[in-house]
Amino acid sequence: MALSYKARKRWSLVILLVGLPLYIVLAITLVDLIDRPGLLVELAIYIGLGFLWMLPFRFVFVGVGQPDPDDKPDE
Numbered sequence: 001m002a003l004s005y006k007a008r009k010r011w012s013l014v015i016l017l018v019g020l021p022l023y024i025v026l027a028i029t030l031v032d033l034i035d036r037p038g039l040l041v042e043l044a045i046y047i048g049l050g051f052l053w054m055l056p057f058r059f060v061f062v063g064v065g066q067p068d069p070d071d072k073p074d075e
Contacts, residue, residue: 005064008061046071
């Protein structure tokens with residue numbers, strides 16, 4: 001099921017404003033459970049989790065910054 005441009009734009013805002021802060025809290029909680037690993041290990045975990053969150057949402061963010069393709073250009 002393909003989302004319209006406006007739906008993708010709305011979902012991207014919801015994901016960034018609600019989902020991302022929740023994911024950050026979850027990531028910090030998970031790293032806290034490991035008993036404070038070394039600095040480089042902790043950095044690698046955060047970088048890995050930073051890329052991991054966006055993989056399922058790639059299709060939502062594609063083209064959101066571009067002009068709406070369904071709008072008729074003003075002539």
